[in-house]
Amino acid sequence: MRCAKLLFWLAAAVTPAAGYAQLVGHTTELSRRAVTVRLEWADGRSTEIVAGEGRLELNGETAARYTAGGMLEQRLRALVSRSAELESEALLTALRQMPTDGFGPRELEAWNRFLAALPAGEAAETLPPPDPSLYQPLEESGAPLTRVFQSGSERATGRGVEVQEVPAVERVATGLLTVLGGLVALAALGFGALFFVPDRVETVAQTVAHSPFRCFLAGLCTQPLILPALATLLIALVLTVVGILLIPVAVVLFVLGLAAAVIGGYLAVARVVGEMYARRKGWAEQYTGGWTVFRYLAYGLIGLLAIWIPAALLGWIPVLGAAFVLVAGVFTWIMATAGLGAVVLSRAGTRTTFAATGSALPGGADLWREPLPKADAST
Structure with missing residues (x-):
C-alpha cells in the first residue's frame, strides 16, 4: 500500500x-x-x-x-x-x-x-x-x-528565428503583373473568338453598341437566375437514371457555358470601346480590312483594364487603395454585366434584333486579310 x-x-x-x-x-x-x-x-x-x-x-x-x-x-x-x-x-x-x-x-x-x-x-x-x-x-x-x-x-x-519582410513595392509589382497577365489572357481568348466565330462576336458587339442600357438590364436580370437555372437542370437530370450519371458533365458544361458567356460579352464590350477610341483618334479610317477588329479589341481591353492600374499601384494604402479596388471592381462588373446581357439578347450572337445595322466592319473570311491603306482620293 x-x-x-x-x-x-x-x-x-x-x-x-x-x-x-x-x-x-x-x-x-x-x-x-x-x-x-x-x-x-x-x-x-x-x-x-x-x-x-x-x-x-x-x-x-x-x-x-x-x-x-x-x-x-x-x-x-x-x-x-x-x-x-x-x-x-x-x-x-x-x-x-x-x-x-x-x-x-x-x-x-x-x-x-x-x-x-x-x-x-x-x-x-x-x-x-x-x-x-x-x-x-x-x-x-x-x-x-x-x-x-x-x-x-x-x-x-x-x-531559430526567421524574419521575412514583404515591402509594398512587391505587392505593387504583383498587382501590375496580374493586370498584364489578365490583358494577355483576354487578348488570346479574343483572338480565338475572332478567328473561329467572328460573326457572332460582331453581332454581340453591335448589340452592346446599339442597346447598352437594355443590355445592362438584361445582364442584371440574368444574374439572379443563374443558380435557379442550374438547380432546374439538376432536378431534371435526377428524374432519370441516365440523367443522374450525366450530372457531373452537365455541371461542368453549365459552368463553362456561363464563363464563355461572361468572357465573350466582356470581349464584345472591349471591342466596342476600342472602336470608339479608334474613331475618336481618327485611326478607324486608315484600314479597310485585315486586323481591324482585333485592333479594336486590343484597344478596348487596354482601356477597360487600365482602371486596375491605380488599384495595383495604391492598393497598399489602407483606405485609398481599398477605394480604388472597389471602383475598379464595380466598373468591371458593370462592363461584364452589359456584355452578358448582350449575349442573352443576341442569343449568343445568332439574333440581330437589338444589334446595330449597317456596320462597315469586315467580317467572315475578310477578317484576317492583310490591311490595305485607303487610296487617296486625289490620285
Whole structure:
C-alpha cells in the first residue's frame, strides 16, 4: 500500500497541472491596420489575437472593443515590432506581464479577456521579467511596409528565428503583373473568338453598341437566375437514371457555358470601346480590312483594364487603395454585366434584333486579310 501511494505521489509530481500547454512557436504580423499575434501550442491548439481599429479579436471572434490607437494598441505594436528578437517563451512572458498602467476601462477589459484565454504555462514563472523597453511605443514611419515575424521555439522544434519582410513595392509589382497577365489572357481568348466565330462576336458587339442600357438590364436580370437555372437542370437530370450519371458533365458544361458567356460579352464590350477610341483618334479610317477588329479589341481591353492600374499601384494604402479596388471592381462588373446581357439578347450572337445595322466592319473570311491603306482620293 505504501509503495502504491509513493508511485501515485511521484506521478502527480511529474504530471503537468490541468490546463498546462507547452508553447512551441509563434507568428506575429504588424501592419498599419492591425497587429496579430498567433501562439502555437504543443497539443495542436493555437491562440490568436488581432488588435486593430478599436476591436480585439480572439481566435477569429470579436471579444471586446477598445479605444483605437490607445495605449494597449501602442504597446502591442511596440512588442510585435521587436518579436523577431524574442523566443516564443519570452514573447509569451512579455504578453502576460505587459504593464496595464494607462489602460482605459475598455482596454483593460479587452486585455484581461486575452490573458484568460491563454492556457496555463511555465514561461511567466521560469523566465526573468521582460525588458520594459519592449513596450515603448515606436514612431510610425512613412514607409509602406508590412512586417511578418515568424519564430519557433528552439527547445521544442530546434528552429531559430526567421524574419521575412514583404515591402509594398512587391505587392505593387504583383498587382501590375496580374493586370498584364489578365490583358494577355483576354487578348488570346479574343483572338480565338475572332478567328473561329467572328460573326457572332460582331453581332454581340453591335448589340452592346446599339442597346447598352437594355443590355445592362438584361445582364442584371440574368444574374439572379443563374443558380435557379442550374438547380432546374439538376432536378431534371435526377428524374432519370441516365440523367443522374450525366450530372457531373452537365455541371461542368453549365459552368463553362456561363464563363464563355461572361468572357465573350466582356470581349464584345472591349471591342466596342476600342472602336470608339479608334474613331475618336481618327485611326478607324486608315484600314479597310485585315486586323481591324482585333485592333479594336486590343484597344478596348487596354482601356477597360487600365482602371486596375491605380488599384495595383495604391492598393497598399489602407483606405485609398481599398477605394480604388472597389471602383475598379464595380466598373468591371458593370462592363461584364452589359456584355452578358448582350449575349442573352443576341442569343449568343445568332439574333440581330437589338444589334446595330449597317456596320462597315469586315467580317467572315475578310477578317484576317492583310490591311490595305485607303487610296487617296486625289490620285
